[in-house]
Amino acid sequence: MNVGDRHYRTIWLNGDGWSVDLIDQRWLPHDFRVVNVNTVDGIAVAIREMWVRGAPLIGVAAACGVAMRMREDASDAALDAVWEKLHATRPTAINLRWALDDMRNLLRPLPVSQRAAAAYRRAAGIADEDVEINRAIGTHGLEIIRKIAAGKKPGEPVNILTHCNAGWLATVDYGTATAPIYLAVEAGIPVHVYVDETRPRNQGAHLTAWEMAGHGIPHTLIVDNAGGHLMQHGMVDMVVVGTDRTTANGDVCNKIGTYLKALAAKDNGVPFYVALPSPTIDWTVKDGVKEIPIEERSGDEVSLVWGRDHDGAIRQVRISPDATPAGNPAFDVTPARLVTGLITERGVAQASPEGLRGLFPERARAAA
Ligand code: MRU
Numbered sequence: 001m002n003v004g005d006r007h008y009r010t011i012w013l014n015g016d017g018w019s020v021d022l023i024d025q026r027w028l029p030h031d032f033r034v035v036n037v038n039t040v041d042g043i044a045v046a047i048r049e050m051w052v053r054g055a056p057l058i059g060v061a062a063a064c065g066v067a068m069r070m071r072e073d074a075s076d077a078a079l080d081a082v083w084e085k086l087h088a089t090r091p092t093a094i095n096l097r098w099a100l101d102d103m104r105n106l107l108r109p110l111p112v113s114q115r116a117a118a119a120y121r122r123a124a125g126i127a128d129e130d131v132e133i134n135r136a137i138g139t140h141g142l143e144i145i146r147k148i149a150a151g152k153k154p155g156e157p158v159n160i161l162t163h164c165n166a167g168w169l170a171t172v173d174y175g176t177a178t179a180p181i182y183l184a185v186e187a188g189i190p191v192h193v194y195v196d197e198t199r200p201r202n203q204g205a206h207l208t209a210w211e212m213a214g215h216g217i218p219h220t221l222i223v224d225n226a227g228g229h230l231m232q233h234g235m236v237d238m239v240v241v242g243t244d245r246t247t248a249n250g251d252v253c254n255k256i257g258t259y260l261k262a263l264a265a266k267d268n269g270v271p272f273y274v275a276l277p278s279p280t281i282d283w284t285v286k287d288g289v290k291e292i293p294i295e296e297r298s299g300d301e302v303s304l305v306w307g308r309d310h311d312g313a314i315r316q317v318r319i320s321p322d323a324t325p326a327g328n329p330a331f332d333v334t335p336a337r338l339v340t341g342l343i344t345e346r347g348v349a350q351a352s353p354e355g356l357r358g359l360f361p362e363r364a365r366a367a368a
Contacts, residue, residue: 001168001182003032003214009172010057011064011127014038018071018120020064024051025169029210030308040069040082047089047096050201054170055244055280056134059095060127062086066103067119074115079104091293092253092331094245098279099126127172133277134174136345141180141240141275142187144341144348148237149189157190157218159237161227164198164255165207166242166275176242176275178211180343185217193219194230198255200301200328224257228264239265240273240343246281248364250336250351251288256329262338271340274351278344278360283367288333299326 001008011022019038026049027033037046043065046052052061069082083100090096106122107115148158166177174182184191193212198204205221212219222230230236239261245253252258252274265272285291303320320326339351349355357364 001173001211001215009127009131010169011052011060011172013064013120013124018068020061020068022046022052022061023169025053025207026051027314028169028206029213030314038068040065040085043068044085044089047086053203054165055093055095055242056130056171056176056277057169058090058093059099059279060123060130060172062089062096063099063103063119063123063126066100066107067116067123070107070116070119074107074112076108079107079115090295092244092295093280094282095277095279102126130172130277131174133279133345134171134176134179137176137275137277137343138174138179138183140345140348141273141343142183144238144271144273144343145180145184145189145191146187149184152237155190157192158184159192159194159235161194161196161230161236161239161261162208163196163204163224163227163239163241163258163261165203165211167208167211169207169211170242171277175211176277177240178208179275180240181217182215185215191217193217194227194236195219195221196224196227196257196261197221198257199224200305202305203255206306224260227261228268231264231268231270236265236268236270238271238273240275243274243276243280244331245285245288245292246274246276246342246356247285247288247292247336248281248283248356248367249286249288249353250339250342250349250356251292252276252334252336252339252342252351253288253292253294253331254334256332259332259334259338262334266338272334272338273340273348274334274342276342276344276349278346278363281356281360281363283363289335292331292333294332295330297328297330299328302326302328
């Protein structure tokens, strides 16, 4: 998407032809910084410390890391070691394992001398596929927004609530949950987005709000606890969120707090959609609540909050007593029964084994 008048992806190959440049998201919305990363260790830090984040982007960053390692050492041992190193960076988003498996399965049968070039080609391919998938999700999600708009008075906006950041910063471009919103705006459908701040790291306040403001999309930042109230008062027409891992039966793992939004949506008859790129489906898992590993991050993310001070400096402040311990589960699982539909690149599926199998029969078969 554009930042000012320049088009950016979130990650791209540097002019040197082998290292990568990426948007360091830790400083947004206050500072737009692009950094160069030229080692696998650097990629591992960028993923773990969330310079890059969001399931699809984590996968692409990992693929780039594999390519960098293959340039130094393309042996089987190096391939296995880089898979392990990058896989250990974040446990919940399945796109990480999907991208690492994809790279290893492609590279392993190749002669060592061809692996680096093939790895760079495939990493670029995964990035391009992500963009295409998100565009397609956008076209299917647009139809849902269009139908809701048809039931409103002319000019009245469709009010959409979203959680965390499943926007272009979470992907290579377009975003998953935001792709239908961009297309609705392009189609002239008035929309208004409620942006959950998304404690503890505030990806909604920092990133989604920045994306919406950057594209002139009407939006309002709300605290995470406000969603239920807004839904009770008819102020939300639909919820659309992203996902870090969705099971074969349609259970949706996403940023902590998503489950509470889904409960409130169910109680108030508000449709709850999940934008789901197919690499985010974990065909090996059936029960999301029992089987998906939930990342537990540092309690400092809860006790310390980043922001821009009056003097313009970006600072972190403590909001709780020094002695108070904090827990920080980073994701939760929304059971399939609370999900109205899964918006994939192949269409909108019911959140059920049949729904997902119907759209992706070959993947379901391969995993069986
Ligand atoms: O911890 P993060 O910021 O990597 O988590 C990302 C999310 O949970 C996003 O909201 C998302 O829906 C998945 S990425 C499209």
